[in-house]
Amino acid sequence: MSSTTLRSALLALVMAxxxxxxxxxxxxxxxQGKDGMMTFEPAFLNVAVGDTVTFLPTDMAHNSRSVLSPAEGDSWNGSMGEKVSVTLNKEGVYLYQCDPHLPLGMVGVIQVGQAGNLEDAKKHAQGMSERIAVNKERLSQYLDLIK
Ligand SMILES: [Cu+2]
Known part of the structure; x- marks a missing residue:
């Protein structure tokens, strides 16, 4: 087996x-969660490219909708009280919210691999903050967990 063939065989194995x-x-x-009333838990995730995130309607009156994704990254829009799953194939920062509870700070952040769009995400978060009345600090606390 040539070294090139061996290398591609190994690469295929690693990918698989x-x-x-x-x-x-x-x-x-x-x-009600550990961060207070109306929360996603955990509200910050650091996941690998290709991982799936599933939002569970543990309590019913919530949804999860992405509001910022990296370029060509997936978005999602869960219905009220429904489970929604998304597989994240693009690196970067994703922001999402529960539509009825954005004013109560029901937001979340997902980091996938490298946070290449962190500045965009922070800028977008500022706009979101203006619409949050309670638990405003959550969004920036979650963003601070990005590595
Ligand atoms: Cu909610």
Whole structure:
């Protein structure tokens, strides 16, 4: 076997095992969580490219809708009280909210791989903050967890 053939065989193996290991992360939508009233839990996730995030209607009167994704990144728009899943294939920062509870600070942040669009995300978060009346600090606290 030539070294080039060996290398591509190894690469194929690595790619196959990476996709086989893609994780599914669960985020609960809660009336009351460890961050207070009306929260996603966990509201910050750092996941690998290709991982899936599933939002669970643990309490019913919530939804999850993405409001900022990196270029060509997936977006999602969950219905009220419905489970919604998204597989994140593009690196970057994703911001999402619960539509009825944005004023109560029900927001979340997902980092996938490198946070190349962090400045865009922070700028977008400023606009969101203007519409948050309670628990305003959450969004910036979650953004501060980005590495
Ligand atoms: Cu909500």
């Amino acid at each position: 095992s990476t996709s086989a290991l893609a994780a599914d992360h669960e985020v609960k939508m809660l009336n």
